[in-house]
Amino acid sequence: MTRIDKNPGIGTRGAVTVRGLVKHYGETKALDGVDLDVHEGTVLGVLGPNGAGKTTLVRILSTLITPDSGQATVAGYDVLRQPRQLRRVIGLTGQYASVDEKLPGWENLYMIGRLLDLSRKDARRRADELLERFSLTEAAKRPASTYSGGMRRRLDLAASMIGSPAVLFLDEPTTGLDPRTRNEVWQEVKRMVADGVTVLLTTQYMEEAEQLASELTVVDRGKVIANGRIDELKARVGGRTLRIRPADPLELRPTALALDEFGLTGPGSATVDIETGTVLVPILSDEQLTAVVGALTARGITLAGIATELPSLDEVFLSLTGHKASAPQDADAQSPESPEFAEVAV
Template identity: 55%
Template sequence: MSGLAIETRGLVKVFGKTRAVDGIDLAVPAGAVYGVLGPNGAGKTTAVRMLATLLRPDGGDARVFGHDVLREPDEVRRKVSLTGQYASVDEDLTGAENLILLARLLGHHKRAARRRAEQLLEAFGLTEAAGKQVKNYSGGMRRRIDIAASILNTPKLLFLDEPTTGLDPRSRNQVWDIVRAVVSHGTTVLLTTQYLDEADRLASRIAVIDMGRVIAEGTPGELKSSVGAGAVHVRLRDPEQRTEAEWLLTRTLGGQVVREPDPVALTARVSADGDGSSDRRTAEQAAAALTALAEAGITVDDFSLGQPSLDEVFLALTDRTAREAETTVDKEATA
């Protein structure tokens, strides 16, 4: 299929008795950010390592810009770069020394290597730290120097494997800005992450992986609509009324109601009816819920209606997968 940066069919990787990747199919369009979302142990990193030719698949096939990862690994490597979960630069060298060394290894002559290093240090806001050893960098600075090292030669495809794990909000935003800038220059980014807001903000399409399989795929909007037409968010004045409010919302909306960490907050998912009038019906249900709360004497300080969050999508999808796995195990046990 044309226009694809990555295409996999039935990709499998087995470690002992564990199928870390269990038949993954992906079609990643070129020129954008593609998110791969899943919990720890879902198979995200294993899949990336196979696509980057660092692990040999045990089944299925995978192509990167049309090149087979098994039969044409050198062609694949010429087109990709990988930034893993941990710093890959030498911590005893300075930021500038790391970039110059890697540029030289990539074939730049001495003057060009220094010039490229200076360009990237400036672009990534690291000029003032260029002469400091990387071991003295903050977490956010280490991730930025890692990504800078990955694009010394601009790759057609950049794998970012959980690039913001452990970073503070400011550093995460800085990394997000870098990702957007990389894509604006024509690089395709495959981003693995556990952070739902990160996938929502950056990715044009998302694959949700759990237990080594793709359990859902689509745009953020498509994934959100797959678990309901909307979500009602309520903040009460009196936390003592939350139990009653939860019961009323369940009865009125007919969907799952979640207690938020905030002791006065509730979120209720509104089911779609599939007849093309879900937006109108969702608004009517939300109005009915607000009326029911008022008639019960429950004071509402804040009430809003919106799409389900990716957090709700993720929890709904992974819970469904867990239930299916339990059913399969029970069937096998009684067979």
């Protein structure tokens, strides 16, 4: 298999570096001084509500549009000064299918391979390899127009991998897919990362971010409002929740009352979850956890289980942006920051 050479200048912490990116669409400021870093061989999840600037960011980094100001390097290449070199070491899967629907799946992949200057032999080999990898071999000779939505998305991903990219941009790659196909895409992305590919992923699916991302950057109104590992962002938003399971289900309400009476976490803060047979109480420190267990033991309540939980990623998103997380919608495609993708030209 022929691989396109990766720039030897890539550092272990600098597959993508962005500083001060600004982009206007008329009076709309899609990006307002964005900074971010993607470490080599990791997945950075970029979260944000519709119109936050996520797609504009991807379009700039993949050389489809130019910023009004700021700097960015991808795989060691300057986005503005070295676009042709950069295009040879990146892959892109946008929100919409970018393959030629009149061509069979195999011919789509072969054509892209040739555009990337692979020899005929290597382009054929890569097309065969990727069709097998994405479970599309049986449909290889059928026009892409006959593919299901999930098959087209897998063909899109395969097309983005033809040149064995060092950096892969995925802009809401599982929009509109059923849960089974979405899981298949997730598994393929994980395999790519295991092979050393660096991924910048935009998504509004919190579960997708949890499954794939090593770190998160949250964007709202064109600005980065938070970044870090998922557990760091959860800890930043709020304390932990203690889930307590009494050995006797009849002790649920007495457990909640005991916690309120002891005043360890504030009056009325303990709540009963009848369905799971547990009591939930917020805690801010390990000392409070120890005090809760001690208080219940002193009251003679036997515990069957105790666990701590961080806020959900949905709660983090709501706290940071003021918006609830929502699944991507077609309406977002009409915003000025997210016009339909075309395949990156060579």
